[in-house]
Amino acid sequence: MEPLQAASATSKRRLKRGIGVMLILGILIICAFIISMNTGYIRLSPLDVVTTLFGMGTEKQSLILFHFRLPRIVISVLIGAGLAVSGCILQGISRNALADPGILGINAGAGLMVMLYISFFPPVSTGSVFLLPVLALFGAGAAAALVYALSYKRNEGISPTRLILTGIGVAAGISAVMIVLTLKLDPDKYQFVATWLVGSIWGSNWKFVLALLPWIAVLLPFVLYKARVMNVLTLGENTATGLGAPVEKERLLLLATAVGLAGSSVAVSGGIGFVGLIAPHLARRLVGPKHELLLPASALTGALLVIVADTIARWILQPTEIPTGIFVAIIGAPYFLYLLARS
Numbered sequence: 001m002e003p004l005q006a007a008s009a010t011s012k013r014r015l016k017r018g019i020g021v022m023l024i025l026g027i028l029i030i031c032a033f034i035i036s037m038n039t040g041y042i043r044l045s046p047l048d049v050v051t052t053l054f055g056m057g058t059e060k061q062s063l064i065l066f067h068f069r070l071p072r073i074v075i076s077v078l079i080g081a082g083l084a085v086s087g088c089i090l091q092g093i094s095r096n097a098l099a100d101p102g103i104l105g106i107n108a109g110a111g112l113m114v115m116l117y118i119s120f121f122p123p124v125s126t127g128s129v130f131l132l133p134v135l136a137l138f139g140a141g142a143a144a145a146l147v148y149a150l151s152y153k154r155n156e157g158i159s160p161t162r163l164i165l166t167g168i169g170v171a172a173g174i175s176a177v178m179i180v181l182t183l184k185l186d187p188d189k190y191q192f193v194a195t196w197l198v199g200s201i202w203g204s205n206w207k208f209v210l211a212l213l214p215w216i217a218v219l220l221p222f223v224l225y226k227a228r229v230m231n232v233l234t235l236g237e238n239t240a241t242g243l244g245a246p247v248e249k250e251r252l253l254l255l256a257t258a259v260g261l262a263g264s265s266v267a268v269s270g271g272i273g274f275v276g277l278i279a280p281h282l283a284r285r286l287v288g289p290k291h292e293l294l295l296p297a298s299a300l301t302g303a304l305l306v307i308v309a310d311t312i313a314r315w316i317l318q319p320t321e322i323p324t325g326i327f328v329a330i331i332g333a334p335y336f337l338y339l340l341a342r343s
Helices: 002-037 046-053 059-094 106-120 128-151 160-182 187-197 206-225 227-233 237-242 247-269 275-287 291-315 324-342
Strands: none
Touching (some): 002 291, 106 247, 128 247, 160 187
16 A cells, blocks of 8 residues: 555655646736736836726727737737647657757648738738638648648558658748749738738737637647547557557547647747747746646747747847747757657
């Protein structure tokens, strides 16, 4: 009984630590949320923000806060959580520490479909707000299916090394196609696409929040429900099969969920990379490998990362705004090289 009691005590300590970490992350997100509401070309003091939230601000302050800043902040939190959980799923089902929606070509596939749409229609037309996540989902799904098919072998399953190399190759090919398409765009659309490709949160009104929220609200709870399945899949294909798990079915279902989270996020955020790589790694260091804690911790870490990056991007070179993806890449690229060197 002693080993069982020791294991139970260890599990309780990890649970308490995980809950504590997530509470701290939640508090940090709230702090970043408040700071972001006060940050911008036209500065609002904390008192101005509070009075405006309670309906006592001026018309100008209400316009700035409710129509420009709040939707963008909410979108930053949603896409950070979506991309982070998508990366956590991919790392779990592939058993590859370098798996990420951007590196595996999923973001590029979603971006290609968005660019094809923009080539023929106005990027901010009424119908495009709710159509873009669906189109991005199809593009991301096609890229994921291609990477999966090329990296899968019948007797070996998915090799982590083969998966990452295939994903990089597919992403490079799709990026080349996107570059060719940009050369044929008119100047206005080219400027929009160029900004979108480096990761700019261009959908910054409540319509985009409503377009993205259902995807995150449905898929995140589903992934949390599958946390125990992911724990089994990380043990390896043979072990998971021996434990009675329908490996191929669960893997494809989780892959589709990761594609849905990444595709819908990319449709609104543009090509923000590395969130799905960094956030799960940081969360794993904080709460451990169990997905019951790792998935929500990854979501909170990703949300915090994107909201901080977006706040800095809006503040550092006022009145000019730098795409959020650049600041995420400044953090993510060295971290990716560090992980690559370790691997």
